[in-house]
Amino acid sequence: MSEDPDPVVADLADSVFQVAGLLRAKFDATAAELGLPPAQAMALANLSAPAPMRELADWLRCDASNVTGIVDGLERRGLVRRQPNPEDRRVKHLVLTEEGERKRALLRQGSHADAVALFALPRKDLLKLRELLGRIAEAGLGAHAARTVRDSVPGA
Amino acid sequence: MSEDPDPVVADLADSVFQVAGLLRAKFDATAAELGLPPAQAMALANLSAPAPMRELADWLRCDASNVTGIVDGLERRGLVRRQPNPEDRRVKHLVLTEEGERKRALLRQGSHADAVALFALPRKDLLKLRELLGRIAEAGLGAHAARTVRDSVPGA
DNA sequence: CTCGATGGTTGAGGTGCTCAACTTGTCGGG
């Protein structure tokens, strides 16, 4: 009935989970050192220029109501400010405070260091790896985008 | 003070997260189709021969008390049985029921199909990718194991 | 102006996880 499973693909999937899991664990650890819960850290890491909350929700691929709580936390910690926007008074822009900038820098620094430590391969292999994984990620993302677009557009 | 970030490594980390995220999302989706919450599905997928609960906890890298709840769910759905072990009456072995075996097969089939669809590269590239990612996963896992061992051994 | 869509918030509800405490059971000395 079903094809025999391809062991190469299976190994590949395992490795991807493994590596992503390791990176994620390290990220959470550095976040914890900075006194940040994972979700807030994740949000902070992807916050540079002032951006509306909606944008952050899209980036995190989660419900807008979820972002409210996360930002509440960041604001309580004094890392971020909600800045009402005069041009469209519905939106609030998220602006990093000094402390926010500082922690964000530490966070990114730390996670990048972890990545460097983990991806310990000859330069040539790294480049090859980036190319192959990049192709897959792009294709997968493209499929996802196409699907979401298709879902939201009634006609063709 | 800190080195310039290596864009190759940064891209690589992004891609890994991207790909893992896509695989995970697909897995959760197939799980949902089978009426299983993600954690129960994950547990079920890694359950073949009868094994003590502790083993599952180790595999999932989570607290034993957590496994109790997950197995409760699987048992409530009639997918798994807790089988007391006569040789060591503290442990309970987890045994799949018929239905459990069936759903597990479907689950693995589905997630493997997703992986095949995602890793759509020429065979040669797939092999190369497996080799490189495998090396990294292994090295990272080794470091993790070494660390946990070191942590649990007071001396040396 | 009216109406539909959009940004953001709130509240209810559910999952997944950890930690501390406890029960039951195993095992290795004194």
Added chain:
DNA sequence: CCCGACAAGTTGAGCACCTCAACCATCGAG
């Protein structure tokens, strides 16, 4: 034989994260 250390599993408290439905304020087009 009994005792103390340790392991498997469970329970309960508590937290983080997430979604959904309902809602308010606002925008923008007809």
